[in-house]
Amino acid sequence: MIKIPIHGVIWLLVCSLIGCESRIDETVSESPSNPLNAEVFKLTILHLNDTHSFIKGDHFKLSNDAISLNSTKKDGSPINKITVSYGGYPKLITLFKKEEKASQNVLKLHAGDSITGTKYHTLFKGPKHVSPDSVMMNQICFDAFTIGNHEFDDGDSGLADFIDDLHADACNTPVISANTKLSKNSVAVMGKKIQPYVIINKGGIDIAIVGITIGYKTATSSNPDNGTTFSSELETAQITINKLSRSGVHHIVLLTHNQYQRDIDMAKTLSGVDIIVGGDSHSLLGDSTFTNLGFHAVGDYPTITRNADGDIVCIVQAWENTHLMGKLHATFKNGKILSCEGFPLMPIGDVFTYEDIDGTNELLSKRDQQKVLAFLSREDELVPVVDDPEALTRIKQYDQQIDTLLREVIGFTDENLCLERVPGQGRSNINGCRKQTYQHGSDITAIIAKAFWLTVSDADVAIQNSGGARVDFPKGKINFSNLYDLLPYSNRIVKADVSGAKIIAVLESALENHIDKGGSTGSFPYAFGLRFNIDASERAGSRISDVEVISRNTMTWSDIDISKKYRIVTNNFLSTGKDGYKEFSKIKWTDTYIDYHDPLARFIEGLSEQNLKVSKLPKEEYSIKSFIDPDGCNHSIYEDCVYTW
Numbered sequence: 001m002i003k004i005p006i007h008g009v010i011w012l013l014v015c016s017l018i019g020c021e022s023r024i025d026e027t028v029s030e031s032p033s034n035p036l037n038a039e040v041f042k043l044t045i046l047h048l049n050d051t052h053s054f055i056k057g058d059h060f061k062l063s064n065d066a067i068s069l070n071s072t073k074k075d076g077s078p079i080n081k082i083t084v085s086y087g088g089y090p091k092l093i094t095l096f097k098k099e100e101k102a103s104q105n106v107l108k109l110h111a112g113d114s115i116t117g118t119k120y121h122t123l124f125k126g127p128k129h130v131s132p133d134s135v136m137m138n139q140i141c142f143d144a145f146t147i148g149n150h151e152f153d154d155g156d157s158g159l160a161d162f163i164d165d166l167h168a169d170a171c172n173t174p175v176i177s178a179n180t181k182l183s184k185n186s187v188a189v190m191g192k193k194i195q196p197y198v199i200i201n202k203g204g205i206d207i208a209i210v211g212i213t214i215g216y217k218t219a220t221s222s223n224p225d226n227g228t229t230f231s232s233e234l235e236t237a238q239i240t241i242n243k244l245s246r247s248g249v250h251h252i253v254l255l256t257h258n259q260y261q262r263d264i265d266m267a268k269t270l271s272g273v274d275i276i277v278g279g280d281s282h283s284l285l286g287d288s289t290f291t292n293l294g295f296h297a298v299g300d301y302p303t304i305t306r307n308a309d310g311d312i313v314c315i316v317q318a319w320e321n322t323h324l325m326g327k328l329h330a331t332f333k334n335g336k337i338l339s340c341e342g343f344p345l346m347p348i349g350d351v352f353t354y355e356d357i358d359g360t361n362e363l364l365s366k367r368d369q370q371k372v373l374a375f376l377s378r379e380d381e382l383v384p385v386v387d388d389p390e391a392l393t394r395i396k397q398y399d400q401q402i403d404t405l406l407r408e409v410i411g412f413t414d415e416n417l418c419l420e421r422v423p424g425q426g427r428s429n430i431n432g433c434r435k436q437t438y439q440h441g442s443d444i445t446a447i448i449a450k451a452f453w454l455t456v457s458d459a460d461v462a463i464q465n466s467g468g469a470r471v472d473f474p475k476g477k478i479n480f481s482n483l484y485d486l487l488p489y490s491n492r493i494v495k496a497d498v499s500g501a502k503i504i505a506v507l508e509s510a511l512e513n514h515i516d517k518g519g520s521t522g523s524f525p526y527a528f529g530l531r532f533n534i535d536a537s538e539r540a541g542s543r544i545s546d547v548e549v550i551s552r553n554t555m556t557w558s559d560i561d562i563s564k565k566y567r568i569v570t571n572n573f574l575s576t577g578k579d580g581y582k583e584f585s586k587i588k589w590t591d592t593y594i595d596y597h598d599p600l601a602r603f604i605e606g607l608s609e610q611n612l613k614v615s616k617l618p619k620e621e622y623s624i625k626s627f628i629d630p631d632g633c634n635h636s637i638y639e640d641c642v643y644t645w
Contacts, residue, residue: 041205041332044103045253046096046325047318048110049279052117052150052470053488054321055132055395057088057349060293061431067375069368071354079354082372083361087323089136090387090395091347095325096140098385099345103329105202108140109209110173111279112148112257115162117321117470119484123402125154127161132398134165139391141171144198146211147180148257148279149218149520153489156225160188167193174198176211176255179236183227196240199249205332208249210240212256214280220513221467221520221579233258234266241272250335253277260285260299260317262518267305267313274337275314275330282320282427286344289381296426302328302340314340324381347385348376406481411604413614417443417473421466421521422514423627423635430472439635440622442526444486445469447617448600449528452569455599456495456592460549460566461503461529465510465579467522468571478604478614483597491571491596494589501562504544506583507532512540513580515630523580527623531557534624537632546625557620571596 061081069079100106115121120132137145145166151159166173178196182188197210215230233256241252253275256263260283263276284290285301303315314337318326328342352372353361364372376382418433420442426434437443445466452462471485498506506525513519515536532547547560560566569592570584577585604614626636633641 039333040338041203041251042105043202043207043251043330043332044099044106045275045277045316045328045330046099046106046108047277047316047328048092048322048325049257049277049318050113050148050282050320051110051133051322052113052320053115053121053133054087054118055089055120055136055398057085057091058321058323058429059083059085060295060429062293062352062372062376067371069364069371071365071368073354073357075357077357079364081354082364083353083355084372084376085349085351086346087321088347088387089139089322090391091349091385092322092325093136093139093388093391094385095345095347095383097388099325099327105205107144107200107202107207107209107253108142109253109255109277110137110142110145111255111277111317112146112213113150113279114145114148116150116153117485117488119402119406119481119488120398122484122488122490124398125158125161127164130168131162131165132394134162134169135394136391137166137173138169138171139388142173143200144174144176144209144211144255146255146257146279147175147177147194147213149214149222152218152222152224152228155223156182156186156188156228158223160186160193163188163193176209177213178210178240179215179231179233180211180213181229181231183225186225186228197244199244205251206249207251207253208244209253209255210237210244212237212254212258214256214258214262216518217280217520220577221522223573223578233262234269237266237273238270241270245272251332256280259283260303260315263315263317264303264305267307267315269308270313271308273307273313274311274332275328275340276316277326277328278315278317281317283317284319284344285317285326286381289379290344290346294431295429301326301343304340312337312340316342318344343381345383346381347383350384350386406484407479409477409479410483410601411478411608411614413473413475413478415475415615417447417614417616419444419469419472422524422629423624424629424641425521428472430474433472438639439627440619440624441524441627442466442469443616444473445526446528446622447603447614448487449526449623450617450621451599451603452493453528455594455602456493456567456569458567459495459529459569460552461527461568463506463525463527463530463568463570463574465522465571465574465581466524466526467520467579468573473614480597480601483601487597487600489571489573489596491573493569493592493594493596493599494572494575495567495569495592496575496587496589497565498568498587499562500547500549500560500564500566502583502587503530503560503566503568504547504562506581507544507547508541509582510580511536511543513582515543516540517580519580525623528621530560531620531623531625533626535628536630537628 256278259281263278286297324344324346330340331338420437423441449462449464510525513523548557574581575589
């Protein structure tokens, strides 16, 4: 456990090591100006995180079993599933406005990773465009936004462009991160565009919102400029809290992009923290309401623990991809939390459809629409809302610009191609995908690797990190829009000649990055032309075994030769050693100048030209032959290992 001394000399020494003083807003007075308030003070926090350019909403399937609809399909058969629209900025904007009016002392917070994830970022990033994400965020007008790792995907300049878009509006959302120290040459000037914290007065009470960005993951899994560094999340948080407390600010909210479990661990170690509003782990918190809808809640909303002082700390997160808004009510007295309560609010539409026998989407009858709405409205977490008209107009304008290019159908799949990072994680929102990917991991990531391998005709092995793929491919049509959603990054394909020993070392380092160093699950390796066993319960360096390589000529497998050179292809992001692929940085790569999306597009179009659909790879072509998780549970034997990634 790290303890942060506060005695003057030692404190200055710590600050000199991590540079905290230079990043602390000196506008805060050192003399107490806001004494502890003996009266009860109530605060409401409305929050988002990890919205990832998912501007529009999504939908889920609701079983008809408990509703008893009168409507039937054209052939008279019963309607089994009802389609319910939910989430998206148009609904969330309406919900934020509604909830802000309904409460006093409201803070609106975004815990990072606003960008990267869909075509709305990929096609509209850079100084020549206005980010759709900033346009939507400015309609909510957040009181603070902390920097996530993906805000650095396009370097410090990309971050600066996004901040400029946020600040171009009258809202001028404060962008905060106390543990980020930008390169001296960075265009995103610290103190001008990024602050360590912001102090907001609500009901006569000063509330400090301190930004914390996950450091190691951002440095290794994104693209900050050389010289941009990240100090300890825990140490920086404590030093900043201490300074604020001495200045008379006793209500402390950490706005973190630091993962749910790390937030819990940090809360127990810190002194003086009251609330942590987090992100990064895409954690759905809540009760059986979401479980009953087929989603996977991983903890309580709010999650309550105790800090190092023994006082209550309330920890919340709001899932991902604009699916819902978190709503937290906190009650303070004498600068400490007395209680907190709340729940995530999922905005839903009030128009419901079903799939008819011919595959068309049809409206339920008016009477049945009302029955479904009444059924859903029984849950406090599900809130029927009307889409914000201004948001809809802005989305329409963006869509008109890109629709022509992206709507072209390039292929089909007659089965769900599931997204997963680590076997058994249960990341997909498609029902049945956890079981489908339980033994061998992601379907769609395996296909991406094969597409790389096919496109570079002299490649022996293709490697793709799990975090590079972002969405499932549900059965049905596949168009360019799906490709951009799946692969939102502006990468290229690169190649190099690498020894068999080096390939094994790369796989080991990718696993070590996540398991031992607290890095992203996005580093988990997938491949084509290469297959292996993974035992994550073994020590670092001994987790990969029984490695085989396929022959391009005969399509037969043989043991890898550790001394032989193999031609390997990957994306240029990994080639720089990012996301735990540190061994790649020691290799001389050749740029193919093939766009990241092109191999998969070629693969899908090639199948379509042969009147073939995209399907899961044969079992023998998956790179993961067997998987044992860190607890020693063998996914080839047991059906429900419980390890939480």
